[in-house]
Amino acid sequence: MPELPEVETVSQGLQKRALGRRISAIEVRHPGVIIGSPEQFAAELEGRAIVSIRRKGKALALELEAENAPPRYLLVRLGMTGQFTVSARETPLAPHTHVLLALGEREELRFRDVRRFGRLRSCTREEVEAAFDRLGPDAQQVTEEQFLSAMRSRRGAIKSWLMNQQLLAGLGNIYADESLFVAGIHPLAQPGRVSAAKARRLFRAVRKVLDHAVKLQGTSFRDYVDIEGRPGNYEPRLRVYQRTGEPCRRCGRPIRRIVIAGRSSHFCPGCQPRPRHVAKMRVASADRSA
Numbered sequence: 095m096p097e098l099p100e101v102e103t104v105s106q107g108l109q110k111r112a113l114g115r116r117i118s119a120i121e122v123r124h125p126g127v128i129i130g131s132p133e134q135f136a137a138e139l140e141g142r143a144i145v146s147i148r149r150k151g152k153a154l155a156l157e158l159e160a161e162n163a164p165p166r167y168l169l170v171r172l173g174m175t176g177q178f179t180v181s182a183r184e185t186p187l188a189p190h191t192h193v194l195l196a197l198g199e200r201e202e203l204r205f206r207d208v209r210r211f212g213r214l215r216s217c218t219r220e221e222v223e224a225a226f227d228r229l230g231p232d233a234q235q236v237t238e239e240q241f242l243s244a245m246r247s248r249r250g251a252i253k254s255w256l257m258n259q260q261l262l263a264g265l266g267n268i269y270a271d272e273s274l275f276v277a278g279i280h281p282l283a284q285p286g287r288v289s290a291a292k293a294r295r296l297f298r299a300v301r302k303v304l305d306h307a308v309k310l311q312g313t314s315f316r317d318y319v320d321i322e323g324r325p326g327n328y329e330p331r332l333r334v335y336q337r338t339g340e341p342c343r344r345c346g347r348p349i350r351r352i353v354i355a356g357r358s359s360h361f362c363p364g365c366q367p368r369p370r371h372v373a374k375m376r377v378a379s380a381d382r383s384a
């Protein structure tokens with residue numbers, strides 16, 4: 095599933111290939127990916143120029159300008175397998191291409207989504223602001239102070255806390271696992287009971303992992319590709335995610351997998367020791383369900 099680095103890569107691709115261009119026509123091939131009426135979606139956005147691209151967490155908003163009309167926004171959620179690519183109009187359509195946004199005569203922006211959890215929506219400025227306000231601070235922009243105060247007195251697994259988009263926007267399973275490994279924190283630790291030094295280490299780990307993954311254009315599991323259709327390059331750098339049973343790159347112990355709130359978590363039992371406030375029983379039962 096695309097997380098912050100993948101969405102940021104798509105955003106940077108759109109800046110390069112689509113910014114400043116006019117959407118001359120819109121064809122909705124599968125109305126299920128549009129929020130609201132597809133006819134209204136096309137009518138509201140056709141003929142407008144893409145004048146800015148904003149991202150918060152995993153959400154993207156393209157600002158679309160028209161003469162003598164207030165701006166509108168194309169709000170995008172890539173969901174599990176959503177892809178945006180810019181293609182020549184004569185290039186045959188890949189299966190599962192649901193929306194075509196013509197960029198002049200020769201090229202088009204194509205939205206493809208195999209699992210169809212992604213959504214496109216035509217919005218006013220107020221609606222975009224409201225959607226962005228529902229998200230916590232962006233995980234690449236959050237200040238240390240905001241991060242530490244959001245951890246304070248929180249219970250539950252820190253892995254779930256990191257993935258709660260209302261508290262911190264942008265992390266999913268991959269980068270939450272990787273950040274916890276870099277910080278040396280067990281995924282079942284409680285945010286409010288982690289030491290101040292470790293909490294600061296986690297803040298720095300999140301930033302470091304995300305910055306590095308953005309530099310390498312993200313990780314390609316399932317279908318993620320960038321605007322040119324290329325996969326990301328971060329996968330060989332993964333330290334724990336989907337490496338169950340493989341040796342830890344730091345200490346050599348086998349990476350373990352447990353299930354937390356229905357999601358797999360990968361960690362090194364040597365580098366991320368179980369804190370005393372996490373009962374041994376709980377880890378054992380989580381292991382059995384994995």
Ligand SMILES: [Zn+2]
Pocket residue numbers: 342343344345346347362363364365366
């Ligand atoms: Zn280790």
